[in-house]
Amino acid sequence: MLTCKEFDDFMVDYLDQRLPVWQKFMCWLHVKMCRECAGFIRDYHRAIKLGQNAYDAPDEPVPNSVPEELIKAALSHKRSK
Protein backbone atom coordinates (compact mmCIF):
# COMPACT_ATOMS: atom_id res chain seq x y z
CA MET A 1 0.00 0.00 0.00
CA LEU A 2 1.14 3.56 -0.67
CA THR A 3 2.34 5.69 2.19
CA CYS A 4 0.57 9.00 2.79
CA LYS A 5 3.61 10.81 1.39
CA GLU A 6 3.54 8.72 -1.79
CA PHE A 7 -0.18 9.32 -2.13
CA ASP A 8 0.38 13.06 -1.65
CA ASP A 9 2.89 13.03 -4.51
CA PHE A 10 0.26 11.54 -6.82
CA MET A 11 -2.60 13.79 -5.75
CA VAL A 12 -2.63 16.25 -8.68
CA ASP A 13 -2.63 13.46 -11.26
CA TYR A 14 -5.09 11.44 -9.20
CA LEU A 15 -7.63 14.28 -9.17
CA ASP A 16 -7.00 14.89 -12.87
CA GLN A 17 -7.56 11.19 -13.49
CA ARG A 18 -4.26 11.01 -15.31
CA LEU A 19 -2.73 8.09 -13.48
CA PRO A 20 -2.21 4.66 -15.01
CA VAL A 21 -4.82 2.16 -13.86
CA TRP A 22 -2.61 0.47 -11.27
CA GLN A 23 -1.47 3.72 -9.62
CA LYS A 24 -5.03 5.01 -9.69
CA PHE A 25 -6.17 1.87 -7.91
CA MET A 26 -3.39 2.19 -5.34
CA CYS A 27 -4.42 5.79 -4.63
CA TRP A 28 -8.09 4.84 -4.41
CA LEU A 29 -7.19 2.05 -2.00
CA HIS A 30 -5.08 4.41 0.10
CA VAL A 31 -7.97 6.87 0.42
CA LYS A 32 -10.27 4.02 1.46
CA MET A 33 -7.80 2.83 4.09
CA CYS A 34 -6.45 6.13 5.43
CA ARG A 35 -8.79 8.44 7.28
CA GLU A 36 -6.29 11.31 7.39
CA CYS A 37 -5.71 11.29 3.63
CA ALA A 38 -9.44 10.86 2.94
CA GLY A 39 -10.08 13.96 5.05
CA PHE A 40 -7.25 15.86 3.44
CA ILE A 41 -8.27 15.14 -0.15
CA ARG A 42 -11.86 16.07 0.71
CA ASP A 43 -10.72 19.46 2.08
CA TYR A 44 -8.27 19.89 -0.81
CA HIS A 45 -11.06 19.35 -3.29
CA ARG A 46 -13.32 21.76 -1.39
CA ALA A 47 -10.59 24.40 -1.39
CA ILE A 48 -10.31 24.13 -5.18
CA LYS A 49 -14.09 24.46 -5.52
CA LEU A 50 -14.20 27.42 -3.14
CA GLY A 51 -11.46 29.12 -5.17
CA GLN A 52 -13.34 28.56 -8.40
CA ASN A 53 -16.59 29.80 -6.89
CA ALA A 54 -14.84 32.91 -5.59
CA TYR A 55 -13.97 33.86 -9.15
CA ASP A 56 -16.95 32.43 -11.00
CA ALA A 57 -17.76 34.27 -14.22
CA PRO A 58 -14.43 36.13 -13.90
CA ASP A 59 -14.83 37.78 -17.27
CA GLU A 60 -18.33 38.99 -16.70
CA PRO A 61 -18.02 42.70 -17.37
CA VAL A 62 -19.13 44.93 -14.56
CA PRO A 63 -20.86 47.97 -16.03
CA ASN A 64 -18.98 51.22 -15.42
CA SER A 65 -16.33 49.36 -13.44
CA VAL A 66 -13.47 51.01 -15.30
CA PRO A 67 -12.71 54.55 -14.17
CA GLU A 68 -13.12 57.00 -17.02
CA GLU A 69 -9.59 58.35 -16.54
CA LEU A 70 -8.16 54.88 -17.21
CA ILE A 71 -10.05 54.64 -20.47
CA LYS A 72 -8.96 58.11 -21.49
CA ALA A 73 -5.33 57.40 -20.59
CA ALA A 74 -5.35 54.22 -22.69
CA LEU A 75 -6.78 56.10 -25.65
CA SER A 76 -4.33 58.98 -25.27
CA HIS A 77 -1.47 56.47 -25.42
CA LYS A 78 -2.88 55.33 -28.74
CA ARG A 79 -3.25 58.84 -30.08
CA SER A 80 0.29 59.79 -29.04
CA LYS A 81 1.73 56.91 -31.08
Added chain:
Amino acid sequence: MVVASGPVNSTGVSAVIDVSRSSNLDGDDKQLLECLRAGEDGCYEMLVRRFGPQVLATAKRYLRSDADAADCFQDTFLAVFEGIDKFEQRSAIGTWVRGITVYQCLMRIRAQGRRHEESIEHLLPVFDENGDRVQSFAGVRSSDIGDSIDATQLKIIVRQKIHELPDTYRVVLLLRDIDGHTTKQTAAILGISVTAAKTRLHRARSALTSLLKPEMERLNYHADM
Protein backbone atom coordinates in the same frame (compact mmCIF):
# COMPACT_ATOMS: atom_id res chain seq x y z
CA MET B 1 -3.97 23.27 -28.63
CA VAL B 2 -4.00 26.48 -30.59
CA VAL B 3 -1.30 28.91 -29.69
CA ALA B 4 -1.28 32.44 -30.98
CA SER B 5 1.58 34.85 -30.90
CA GLY B 6 0.75 38.00 -29.06
CA PRO B 7 2.19 41.37 -29.82
CA VAL B 8 5.79 42.22 -29.23
CA ASN B 9 5.77 44.35 -26.12
CA SER B 10 7.98 47.23 -25.15
CA THR B 11 10.71 44.88 -23.92
CA GLY B 12 10.80 43.13 -27.27
CA VAL B 13 9.47 39.90 -25.86
CA SER B 14 6.85 38.15 -27.94
CA ALA B 15 3.96 36.92 -25.84
CA VAL B 16 2.88 33.36 -26.40
CA ILE B 17 -0.73 33.23 -25.45
CA ASP B 18 -2.78 30.08 -25.21
CA VAL B 19 -6.17 30.41 -26.80
CA SER B 20 -7.25 26.79 -26.94
CA ARG B 21 -10.59 27.49 -25.32
CA SER B 22 -11.44 30.11 -27.86
CA SER B 23 -13.82 30.27 -30.78
CA ASN B 24 -13.51 31.95 -34.16
CA LEU B 25 -14.53 35.55 -34.69
CA ASP B 26 -18.22 36.31 -34.63
CA GLY B 27 -19.84 39.11 -36.62
CA ASP B 28 -19.26 41.78 -33.97
CA ASP B 29 -15.60 40.85 -33.66
CA LYS B 30 -15.09 40.90 -37.43
CA GLN B 31 -16.65 44.32 -37.70
CA LEU B 32 -14.57 45.65 -34.80
CA LEU B 33 -11.37 44.19 -36.22
CA GLU B 34 -11.93 45.71 -39.65
CA CYS B 35 -12.64 49.05 -38.06
CA LEU B 36 -9.52 48.83 -35.85
CA ARG B 37 -7.32 47.89 -38.76
CA ALA B 38 -8.69 50.86 -40.67
CA GLY B 39 -7.29 52.96 -37.82
CA GLU B 40 -10.54 54.62 -36.81
CA ASP B 41 -10.22 56.26 -33.39
CA GLY B 42 -13.81 55.54 -32.44
CA CYS B 43 -13.18 51.83 -32.78
CA TYR B 44 -10.27 51.96 -30.36
CA GLU B 45 -12.55 53.56 -27.84
CA MET B 46 -15.16 50.90 -28.52
CA LEU B 47 -12.51 48.22 -27.91
CA VAL B 48 -11.39 49.76 -24.62
CA ARG B 49 -14.95 50.20 -23.36
CA ARG B 50 -15.98 46.70 -24.42
CA PHE B 51 -13.03 44.80 -22.99
CA GLY B 52 -11.86 47.26 -20.33
CA PRO B 53 -13.87 45.71 -17.48
CA GLN B 54 -12.54 42.25 -18.33
CA VAL B 55 -8.96 43.54 -18.54
CA LEU B 56 -9.19 45.40 -15.24
CA ALA B 57 -10.84 42.45 -13.46
CA THR B 58 -8.12 40.09 -14.70
CA ALA B 59 -5.35 42.52 -13.74
CA LYS B 60 -6.79 42.93 -10.25
CA ARG B 61 -6.97 39.16 -9.90
CA TYR B 62 -3.30 38.68 -10.73
CA LEU B 63 -1.75 41.82 -9.30
CA ARG B 64 -1.61 42.93 -5.71
CA SER B 65 -2.39 46.61 -5.97
CA ASP B 66 -4.91 48.75 -7.81
CA ALA B 67 -2.04 50.92 -9.05
CA ASP B 68 -0.36 47.92 -10.66
CA ALA B 69 -3.69 46.83 -12.14
CA ALA B 70 -4.18 50.32 -13.61
CA ASP B 71 -0.67 50.27 -15.13
CA CYS B 72 -1.32 46.79 -16.48
CA PHE B 73 -4.55 48.06 -18.02
CA GLN B 74 -2.57 50.68 -19.93
CA ASP B 75 0.16 48.23 -20.96
CA THR B 76 -2.42 45.72 -22.14
CA PHE B 77 -4.25 48.11 -24.41
CA LEU B 78 -0.98 49.52 -25.70
CA ALA B 79 0.05 45.97 -26.61
CA VAL B 80 -3.37 45.31 -28.13
CA PHE B 81 -3.20 48.47 -30.26
CA GLU B 82 0.32 47.60 -31.39
CA GLY B 83 -0.57 43.99 -32.08
CA ILE B 84 -3.93 44.34 -33.77
CA ASP B 85 -2.42 43.99 -37.24
CA LYS B 86 -0.77 40.73 -36.21
CA PHE B 87 -3.90 39.28 -34.62
CA GLU B 88 -4.38 35.95 -36.37
CA GLN B 89 -8.12 35.59 -35.71
CA ARG B 90 -7.75 32.12 -34.26
CA SER B 91 -9.74 33.21 -31.26
CA ALA B 92 -12.35 35.74 -30.28
CA ILE B 93 -10.90 39.20 -29.72
CA GLY B 94 -11.86 38.96 -26.04
CA THR B 95 -9.87 35.75 -25.62
CA TRP B 96 -6.87 37.32 -27.31
CA VAL B 97 -7.12 40.42 -25.13
CA ARG B 98 -7.42 38.25 -22.00
CA GLY B 99 -4.29 36.34 -22.99
CA ILE B 100 -2.38 39.59 -23.44
CA THR B 101 -3.66 40.83 -20.07
CA VAL B 102 -2.43 37.71 -18.29
CA TYR B 103 0.90 37.99 -20.09
CA GLN B 104 1.27 41.63 -19.05
CA CYS B 105 0.42 40.68 -15.46
CA LEU B 106 3.02 37.92 -15.44
CA MET B 107 5.65 40.26 -16.88
CA ARG B 108 4.87 42.79 -14.15
CA ILE B 109 5.01 40.15 -11.40
CA ARG B 110 8.30 38.89 -12.79
CA ALA B 111 9.73 42.40 -12.95
CA GLN B 112 8.80 42.98 -9.33
CA GLY B 113 10.88 39.99 -8.33
CA ARG B 114 10.08 37.83 -5.38
CA ARG B 115 9.38 40.44 -2.78
CA HIS B 116 6.17 38.69 -1.75
CA GLU B 117 7.75 35.28 -1.48
CA GLU B 118 7.17 34.20 2.07
CA SER B 119 7.55 30.57 2.98
CA ILE B 120 4.44 28.41 2.90
CA GLU B 121 6.09 25.44 4.55
CA HIS B 122 3.97 25.86 7.67
CA LEU B 123 0.85 25.48 5.54
CA LEU B 124 1.92 22.26 3.82
CA PRO B 125 1.12 18.70 4.89
CA VAL B 126 3.53 17.13 7.35
CA PHE B 127 4.63 13.50 7.18
CA ASP B 128 6.45 11.46 9.80
CA GLU B 129 9.48 9.26 9.17
CA ASN B 130 7.21 6.43 7.97
CA GLY B 131 5.55 8.65 5.40
CA ASP B 132 2.33 8.87 7.44
CA ARG B 133 0.37 12.10 7.37
CA VAL B 134 0.51 14.22 10.51
CA GLN B 135 -2.38 16.63 10.94
CA SER B 136 -1.10 20.14 11.28
CA PHE B 137 -2.99 23.34 10.69
CA ALA B 138 -1.24 25.28 13.41
CA GLY B 139 -1.28 29.02 13.18
CA VAL B 140 -4.12 29.32 10.68
CA ARG B 141 -6.63 31.83 11.92
CA SER B 142 -10.24 32.10 10.93
CA SER B 143 -11.38 35.42 9.49
CA ASP B 144 -12.90 37.79 12.01
CA ILE B 145 -16.38 38.15 10.68
CA GLY B 146 -18.48 36.38 13.27
CA ASP B 147 -20.32 33.10 12.98
CA SER B 148 -22.63 33.77 10.09
CA ILE B 149 -21.33 34.24 6.60
CA ASP B 150 -23.04 34.72 3.27
CA ALA B 151 -21.88 33.75 -0.20
CA THR B 152 -20.47 37.19 -0.97
CA GLN B 153 -18.47 37.30 2.26
CA LEU B 154 -17.20 33.81 1.56
CA LYS B 155 -15.99 34.82 -1.90
CA ILE B 156 -14.17 37.79 -0.41
CA ILE B 157 -12.50 35.62 2.23
CA VAL B 158 -11.44 33.00 -0.31
CA ARG B 159 -10.00 35.69 -2.59
CA GLN B 160 -8.10 37.14 0.37
CA LYS B 161 -6.69 33.71 1.21
CA ILE B 162 -5.60 33.16 -2.39
CA HIS B 163 -4.03 36.61 -2.28
CA GLU B 164 -2.00 35.56 0.78
CA LEU B 165 -0.17 32.93 -1.26
CA PRO B 166 3.25 33.90 -2.58
CA ASP B 167 3.22 34.88 -6.26
CA THR B 168 5.03 31.71 -7.37
CA TYR B 169 2.13 29.61 -6.11
CA ARG B 170 -0.72 32.07 -6.50
CA VAL B 171 -0.12 32.52 -10.23
CA VAL B 172 -0.10 28.78 -10.91
CA LEU B 173 -3.32 28.39 -8.95
CA LEU B 174 -4.98 31.25 -10.84
CA LEU B 175 -3.90 29.95 -14.24
CA ARG B 176 -4.79 26.34 -13.56
CA ASP B 177 -7.76 26.31 -11.22
CA ILE B 178 -9.37 29.69 -11.80
CA ASP B 179 -8.66 30.48 -15.45
CA GLY B 180 -9.00 26.83 -16.40
CA HIS B 181 -5.76 26.21 -18.27
CA THR B 182 -4.40 22.68 -18.28
CA THR B 183 -1.24 21.93 -16.34
CA LYS B 184 0.65 21.70 -19.64
CA GLN B 185 -0.66 25.07 -20.79
CA THR B 186 0.12 26.60 -17.40
CA ALA B 187 3.68 25.31 -17.63
CA ALA B 188 4.04 26.72 -21.16
CA ILE B 189 2.69 30.14 -20.16
CA LEU B 190 5.11 30.32 -17.21
CA GLY B 191 8.03 28.81 -19.09
CA ILE B 192 8.51 26.04 -16.56
CA SER B 193 8.39 22.26 -16.81
CA VAL B 194 5.12 20.37 -16.39
CA THR B 195 6.62 18.69 -13.33
CA ALA B 196 7.43 22.05 -11.76
CA ALA B 197 3.94 23.33 -12.57
CA LYS B 198 2.38 20.27 -10.91
CA THR B 199 4.58 20.66 -7.84
CA ARG B 200 3.74 24.36 -7.49
CA LEU B 201 0.05 23.68 -8.07
CA HIS B 202 -0.03 20.99 -5.41
CA ARG B 203 1.77 23.18 -2.91
CA ALA B 204 -0.54 26.10 -3.72
CA ARG B 205 -3.65 23.97 -3.31
CA SER B 206 -2.33 22.38 -0.12
CA ALA B 207 -1.52 25.79 1.37
CA LEU B 208 -4.93 27.13 0.35
CA THR B 209 -6.55 24.10 1.95
CA SER B 210 -4.79 24.95 5.21
CA LEU B 211 -5.74 28.62 4.94
CA LEU B 212 -9.39 27.76 4.29
CA LYS B 213 -9.62 24.97 6.84
CA PRO B 214 -11.11 27.19 9.58
CA GLU B 215 -13.69 28.57 7.15
CA MET B 216 -14.58 25.09 5.95
CA GLU B 217 -15.01 23.90 9.52
CA ARG B 218 -17.13 26.89 10.39
CA LEU B 219 -19.31 26.51 7.33
CA ASN B 220 -19.38 22.75 7.41
CA TYR B 221 -19.06 23.36 3.71
CA HIS B 222 -20.12 20.50 1.48
CA ALA B 223 -18.94 20.24 -2.10
CA ASP B 224 -19.56 17.45 -4.53
CA MET B 225 -16.59 15.14 -4.83
